[in-house]
Amino acid sequence: MIDISHLAKKFAVESPKKLSEQEKKDPRLKGRFFHSVKDVSFRCEKGEVVGLLGPNGAGKTTTLRILSTALKPEQGEVHINGINVLKDPVLARKKIGFLSSSTGLYGRLSGRENIAYFGQLHGLSKARIDEKIAEMADLLDMHSFLDRRAENFSSGMKQKVSIARAVIHDPELVILDEPTTGLDIMATATVMSFIERLKAQGTPVIFSTHHLDEVQALCDRVVVINLGETVFNGTTAEFADLSGGHMHQSFLHTLNGTKEEHSNVVNL
Template identity: 50%
Template sequence: MLRLCNINKRFALKDAKQSNALCASDSRVSGRFFYALKDINMHCQSGQVVALLGANGAGKTTLLRILSTALKADSGEIYIHEQSVEENLAQYRKSIGFLSGSTGLYARLTGFENLKYFAQLYGLQTADIEPRIDFLVKQLAMTSFIHRRFDDYSTGMKQKVAIARAVLHQPKWVILDEPTTGLDIKAREVILSFIEKLKQQGVGVIFSTHDLSEVERLCEQVFVIDQGQVQFSGELQQLVAQGNGNLYQSVLSYMEQSA
């Protein structure tokens, strides 16, 4: 179980001008700060697929970055199996994989070389590296391009390699920030069925998306976040029932609560 308790995050605004400009449109601005996340509480069951929904700017990426430890919360705690992440940081980082918006992969290397480099960085045994990469190349349908240079790749190809990198070390939790945004239907299908395979292997997946069909297909648990606050947390079926069978209407109603 992954548990977030009272997570808060604020960003310092650059100057009074930025503060005044934002102040008019966003109630999250106070003084020289933008309060991006307020008292976030989440429970995620191991092995489940969890969706994070919310409007643009709701705070999803900020929350996923905190979960991945790329960003530090101002206050609050994350627990994995009731152990504080803060006190077991190295162990926690081994147990998670994170796909962020920027790939962080090397343009001049091939996809294969990138994966080999990161596998070494993650400390995989030399003998295990190529079989693991081969396995992921097949699962993510990358055979036709994996030995080409990364800077020649399409968006979908880059995203597949970035996802493979995030799971090279076989983490127990995978955190994916909008894994299918901007992808064609074929690449999207490969990634969605890869998430299903992760689930079959008992890997927990937490991902953000704007596509409710992905949520209906993959998720057990859903969090709707609006203006930095959790408006709904619970099972997908519960959310669907609240909209009388219409997930879209239900999510929309939670996104409008703080409008």
Template identity: 50%
Template structure:
């Protein structure tokens, strides 16, 4: 079980930005800017149960990536709580890092190593012994259709192959929570489908999966729950069915646009 409550993160603005903001019409200044601070995430809350897939939505710059980086322990929250199976992520980030699988937009591979060598390396970093590592590699490579390029060096791979390999290194240690930041962005149809099928394989397991996306058809296909963030706050938090019910047609695009434009928070 993953629980996120009242998450906040702010960054100090540089002097140049502060001076420029003073010259602007206050109607066009970002609502998240407050004096010397930029409140990237102002109040984000949601939960994701074991075996559930949660889709994180929002316009560009809404605070999705910052929220996911806090979930992964890459960023320390300014305020708020993150709990995994009752344990406090914020209080013990180093220990909890072993229990999280996080794919960011900057996750990468060692180019001179093969895919197999990369995944083995990260598995060993997490303390896996060789027998369990070999078994898990077989399983993950099956699910992500990696065997055909498993022994190719990373710098020779296509974009889709690299992303599948990145996901393999993200989950090789059997994390308790999987967090994926826009895992299918820029991929061809076949690679994207492989990754979506991989995410779907977690449904009904004991692992919550959170992934951000701009592709609403992915949400409709995979998600049990939906969270929409805008201007650093949760605008919607509830089931996929409740999200669709906000539009008479059940069209996800219509719901997304209406929530972003109205900025009315809804929790279901």
């Protein structure tokens, strides 16, 4: 189980005068700091899939990068099975499998070599690495391109290898940042099946997406972040019930509620 409590992260703004009008109007801009994440809290139990939703710039990726230990928050805690992993980044990386939306593969290495390299970083034996690669090649349908150079891969091929690389060490938690973006229907179906398998194994999964059909198909819980704060945290059924079963309308409902609250604060 992962428990995320009151995360906050701000960034210094080097040239406030160069910000766009939209950026200047963002209520998270305070002086020379932009508070990307202000207060994010949620949890993911064993065997649950949590869908992380929010508009572009809401703070989703910053939140996920904090969980991966790529960023250090100003405040907040992250506990995995009772252990505060933010206090020990090395331990966190052993427990977490993280797929970033921006981390590329080593183009001159084959798919197999990319995966094996990360297995070596995690201290796995060659025999265990070979075993895991064979297993994931079956699950992610990678046999046809596994030994080709990554620089020649399609988007779907790259994403499959990146997912395999992220879970080579059998992590206790898997975090996927928009894992199906840019994929065709077949590749998307393969990735979704892989997430379902992680869930069946009892591995908690947190993934961000803009595709509400994926949320409806896979997720046990939904978390919506807007303007750096958690504005919804509940079951998928509770989320759908916000608008009589229409997921898109439920999403807009949570965002409009945030805007109305901010407007009231400004008017006061």
